[in-house]
Amino acid sequence: MDSILFQINQKPQSKGKPGLPKTPTDFAVVTKNGLEDDFNNFRNFKKDNDPNMALMLLSYDIIKNLNMEGWPVKPGDLGENLTFSNIEYSKFAPSQQYSVGEIEMEICFICDPCMTLKHLPYIGNKRIKDFIKTLLGRRGWYAKVLKPGKIKKGDLLRRI
Numbered sequence: 001m002d003s004i005l006f007q008i009n010q011k012p013q014s015k016g017k018p019g020l021p022k023t024p025t026d027f028a029v030v031t032k033n034g035l036e037d038d039f040n041n042f043r044n045f046k047k048d049n050d051p052n053m054a055l056m057l058l059s060y061d062i063i064k065n066l067n068m069e070g071w072p073v074k075p076g077d078l079g080e081n082l083t084f085s086n087i088e089y090s091k092f093a094p095s096q097q098y099s100v101g102e103i104e105m106e107i108c109f110i111c112d113p114c115m116t117l118k119h120l121p122y123i124g125n126k127r128i129k130d131f132i133k134t135l136l137g138r139r140g141w142y143a144k145v146l147k148p149g150k151i152k153k154g155d156l157l158r159r160i
Contacts, residue, residue, distance in 0.1 A: 008025050
């Protein structure tokens with residue numbers, strides 16, 4: 001079964017508001033800095049727009065597993081830009097290159113969970129420490145954009 005782009009998630013800069021959850025869109029333009037209409041405070045202000053953090057990827061199996069564990073996570077909640085179905089999270093690894101739609105990207109490193117996740121309505125201050133422990137090693141992968149372009153929901157994910 002082919003791996004597909006299940007959902008594209010973005011959130012424009014909104015002063016004083018957290019960047020989570022990200023909201024779905026059917027189409028996006030991807031630049032070397034990531035999705036055109038997406039803003040990530042951490043990447044922009046603390047990491048000086050690190051190109052190795054242009055996109056965050058997650059596979060839908062992680063969301064399903066979290067749901068089975070009692071966490072009501074939906075695509076976009078963890079801050080991922082691209083949610084893929086029909087690929088296991090464990091199949092991603094640093095230096096792998098993929099194409100989706102018109103773009104090409106390279107997996108760089110795993111995304112560590114952070115305190116920003118407390119802004120999710122089902123987490124808050126009381127559950128954040130447990131949620132961070134739960135997400136260790138499975139929050140998502142950062143990727144750099146090798147070739148910018150357009151993507152749309154349903155595009156195939158291919159290893160290059």
